Amino acid sequence: SRKSKLQAVKKLQRVKGKHSQSGQARAALLNQTEQELSIPIVPDLEYREVHRVNHAPDERPILPGYRAYPPKMGEWGRPVHIKPELLSAGEREKWDMGWADHKFNEYVSSQISVERDVPDYRPEECLNKYPSRNLPKASVIICFYNEAWSVLLRTIHSVFRKSPPELISEVILVDDFSDMPMMHEPLEDYVATIAKLRLLRMSKRSGLVKARLAGVKEAVGPVVLFLDSHVECEEGWLPPLLDVIARHPDMAVTPGIDVIDHKTFSFGDALGNIGGLDFEGLVFSWMPILPRMIANRTSEADVIASPTMAGGLFAIDKQFFLKIGTYDPGLLLWGGENIELSLKMWMCGGGIVIHPCSRVAHIFRDVSPYLQGEKAGVVVKNSARVAQVWLDDYKKFYFPVPYNESIFGSVEQQVQLRRRLKCKHFGWYLKYVYPELYIEGSGVFLGKIVSFNGLCIHKGHSKQKNALALIDCDLAMRWELTRMNEIRSKSLCFDKMGSTLISSKCYHQIFHYTQRKTIYHPLSGTCLDVLSARSSQSLIFQRCTGSNSQVWVWPFNPHY
Ligand code: UD2
Ligand code: MN
Numbered sequence: 001s002r003k004s005k006l007q008a009v010k011k012l013q014r015v016k017g018k019h020s021q022s023g024q025a026r027a028a029l030l031n032q033t034e035q036e037l038s039i040p041i042v043p044d045l046e047y048r049e050v051h052r053v054n055h056a057p058d059e060r061p062i063l064p065g066y067r068a069y070p071p072k073m074g075e076w077g078r079p080v081h082i083k084p085e086l087l088s089a090g091e092r093e094k095w096d097m098g099w100a101d102h103k104f105n106e107y108v109s110s111q112i113s114v115e116r117d118v119p120d121y122r123p124e125e126c127l128n129k130y131p132s133r134n135l136p137k138a139s140v141i142i143c144f145y146n147e148a149w150s151v152l153l154r155t156i157h158s159v160f161r162k163s164p165p166e167l168i169s170e171v172i173l174v175d176d177f178s179d180m181p182m183m184h185e186p187l188e189d190y191v192a193t194i195a196k197l198r199l200l201r202m203s204k205r206s207g208l209v210k211a212r213l214a215g216v217k218e219a220v221g222p223v224v225l226f227l228d229s230h231v232e233c234e235e236g237w238l239p240p241l242l243d244v245i246a247r248h249p250d251m252a253v254t255p256g257i258d259v260i261d262h263k264t265f266s267f268g269d270a271l272g273n274i275g276g277l278d279f280e281g282l283v284f285s286w287m288p289i290l291p292r293m294i295a296n297r298t299s300e301a302d303v304i305a306s307p308t309m310a311g312g313l314f315a316i317d318k319q320f321f322l323k324i325g326t327y328d329p330g331l332l333l334w335g336g337e338n339i340e341l342s343l344k345m346w347m348c349g350g351g352i353v354i355h356p357c358s359r360v361a362h363i364f365r366d367v368s369p370y371l372q373g374e375k376a377g378v379v380v381k382n383s384a385r386v387a388q389v390w391l392d393d394y395k396k397f398y399f400p401v402p403y404n405e406s407i408f409g410s411v412e413q414q415v416q417l418r419r420r421l422k423c424k425h426f427g428w429y430l431k432y433v434y435p436e437l438y439i440e441g442s443g444v445f446l447g448k449i450v451s452f453n454g455l456c457i458h459k460g461h462s463k464q465k466n467a468l469a470l471i472d473c474d475l476a477m478r479w480e481l482t483r484m485n486e487i488r489s490k491s492l493c494f495d496k497m498g499s500t501l502i503s504s505k506c507y508h509q510i511f512h513y514t515q516r517k518t519i520y521h522p523l524s525g526t527c528l529d530v531l532s533a534r535s536s537q538s539l540i541f542q543r544c545t546g547s548n549s550q551v552w553v554w555p556f557n558p559h560y
Contacts, residue, residue: 074112077267123300126357130239139219144229169221311338336382443480446557
């Protein structure tokens with residue numbers, strides 16, 4: 001009958017949601033209900049395979065004979081496309097408000113189930129590798145300020161649905177003094193319905209550092225695990241994180257952070273990036289995984305050391321976090337704390353790893369809703385505090401002009417903490433953790449590179465794209481030899497194409513500036529030379545001869 005069919009559909013949907021069941025048990029349950037519905041059986045394995053891959057929305061393969069349910073919006077991380085111009089005036093208003101309040105598409109989010117299923121991007125090697133036996137429990141701490149209702153609920157539901165219950169001590173929400181009505185009674189009523197969910201309120205707007213620390217103070221679990229308030233935890237995300245902490249309590253471990261598109265709420269794979277640094281602003285940046293970082297790996301399931309972390313999503317042993325003095329409480333509102341903790345972790349006896357078997361997706365947006373207007377300057381001040389405490393001799397490359405400490409307050413407490421913990425020098429961090437970090441102005445040689453005929457190397461305007469050329473030195477650019485032996489000017493690096501000297505994006509192209517003042521390309525064993533034709537000269541690599549045209553004058557950097 002129609003009624004029993006409906007019940008069966010409901011049952012099937014429930015079953016699909018139960019990811020904690022073993023594959024076999026799930027398959028059995030699926031079989032049963034699929035039979036009741038007289039729909040061809042989808043074996044568990046195939047079912048998983050279909051959804052493992054992130055297909056474009058309309059290319060998603062449909063199993064032969066598989067009758068799909070009317071697709072739910074955004075299910076399996078599919079994009080939701082809504083044309084705002086087709087909405088009624090009332091709906092259109094909601095659409096606009098959502099964007100204004102959150103800088104992501106709240107309207108679309110509210111069309112998507114708070115318990116949607118999402119793709120599984122984990123490498124094959126991760127599956128069934130992390131039983132929850134003997135793992136420490138986590139207190140999950142989620143700070144928020146005026147988070148969108150559907151987004152916050154989806155975050156919380158994903159934590160509970162995708163985690164083995166025995167590994168969650170509690171989930172602590174910390175409200176950083178939100179003023180949107182939904183964050184008050186409705187949220188309290190909701191929190192009251194879930195046993196392990198707690199809600200703390202800051203008594204005034206405190207910023208995410210103080211809010212997180214308020215959560216830590218209340219946490220009962222041996223591991224604290226921070227999440228942003230707009231994430232979706234994926235299948236199996238928790239045990240790998242706790243596994244690292246159980247073995248290495250001095251490590252902070254982050255999941256791979258997949259991407260939730262802020263316009264369509266579609267899912268995207270984290271693409272194998274790790275945490276880097278943009279030294280100019282001392283802010284976090286993503287960087288590709290370099291060969292040296294995975295040289296010792298034996299499996300796709302092995303963790304990858306990361307020089308920094310994005311900051312929002314990580315687990316850490318609570319005792320260790322307290323031991324290293326948590327965060328600098330002088331970091332206000334937003335920003336800086338991720339770099340502070342990254343440097344502190346590495347320099348004070350710990351480290352940071354990314355676990356490819358743990359995936360949490362996060363809504364990345366173009367602008368911050370928290371840093372509008374007069375608040376925009378706060379990140380600069382926070383970063384200056386971090387620079388002042390942690391950069392040692394490299395401070396001079398960060399602060400371009402003489403600066404006044406009063407703009408960011410006293411950092412004396414932090415300096416003392418660093419001394420007490422006997423943390424290593426920033427030079428150590430550069431040498432052993434992050435040799436690739438580009439610090440503009442810190443190169444061994446720095447300035448214009450002058451040829452034997454008195455001209456200097458500069459970006460060419462010749463027909464050959466990217467080729468470097470010789471021009472009048474007054475107009476030429478400055479280059480520096482970095483610690484990595486790149487010849488670099490901001491984001492441009494010397495590179496060799498065929499035998500021609502070109503400039504391109506930096507990816508650790510190695511050159512040596514030799515005792516004999518030649519510019520040597522070790523990979524090809526050739527030297528930079530000037531090839532003179534009738535009216536022009538070009539820069540090419542040739543056999544090293546020591547001839548005049550292979551000699552380059554390049555000043556030593558007095559600040560090195
Ligand atoms: C990244 C981090 C974020 C934080 C930030 C630097 C990830 C995915 N996100 O930027 O966690 O480390 O860099 O500070 O790694 N919030 C408050 N009070 C405030 C401002 C923000 O509670 O005054 C909350 C906010 O609701 C959110 C979290 O803090 O849950 C992080 O803010 P964000 O999402 O704007 O930061 P994000 O992801 O751009
Ligand atoms: Mn965020």
